[in-house]
Amino acid sequence: MTVLLDLERLSVRYGRIIALSEVSLTVRQGEVTAVIGPNGAGKTSLVNAVMGLIPSSGRIVFPAWPEASRSVEARVRARIALVPETRELFGPMTVLDNLRLGAFAQRHDRSIDPAKQLDEVFALFPRLAERRRQLAHTLSGGERQMLALGRALMLRPRLLMLDEPSLGLAPLIVAEIFRIIARLKQDGVSILLIEQNARAALKVSDTAYVLENGRVELQGRAADLAANPRVIDSYLGVASAAEAQETVAPRMALT
Incomplete structure (x- = not known):
């Protein structure tokens, strides 16, 4: 699958504070790539750096559109779109x-x-x-x-970046937003999804990264991370542990 975005050892600092430390990440065409993690993990700094809104070190590579690496304006012209956490409407x-x-x-x-x-x-x-x-x-x-x-x-984006799209919304609206994300995925829109709602993010994503204290602690297929005991314990809770057990039990019965 075509690589749309490749981050290589991306780091962001705010004075002495390290927001991101050597983060490597890949977004592929037609997929939803989720980045989950707690508040303060560096998720918003990641998309702001990708968009060129804040200084960073390391490499931000857009293999399909090398001109997009030059400036914020060039990235917009390359049809890279960011929906910020604050929405920034007029x-x-x-x-x-x-x-x-x-x-x-x-x-x-x-x-x-x-x-x-x-x-x-x-x-x-x-x-x-x-x-x-x-x-x-x-x-x-x-x-x-x-x-x-x-x-x-x-903008008809080639790459759509969503920063905490469910933040502050009622549960019914959150469900609607994620239904729309799933619809966009079906339509072939490539999405980098930054989200604290790990359960909803992993359900709609192909690949996921767990960001903690500015570092990638886990990565892999979203379905695999949803069954990972550490992810269940830290982000998904008891209900997901029970769901994971239910999916294992029928397989054991058939063997």
């Missing part, structure tokens, strides 16, 4: 204008039809279509997250 502007701004960087690219992209976003988020004339700052938390995600999709 509150005094309407939902429609926020979405249109998502396609602004590609305004000279004739292969992208903004009207078609808008129709696709509205099909994915019917609530945004209903509120297209509403000001962004009047939306609910879930609607603001949908708008932030929809704006990123207006």
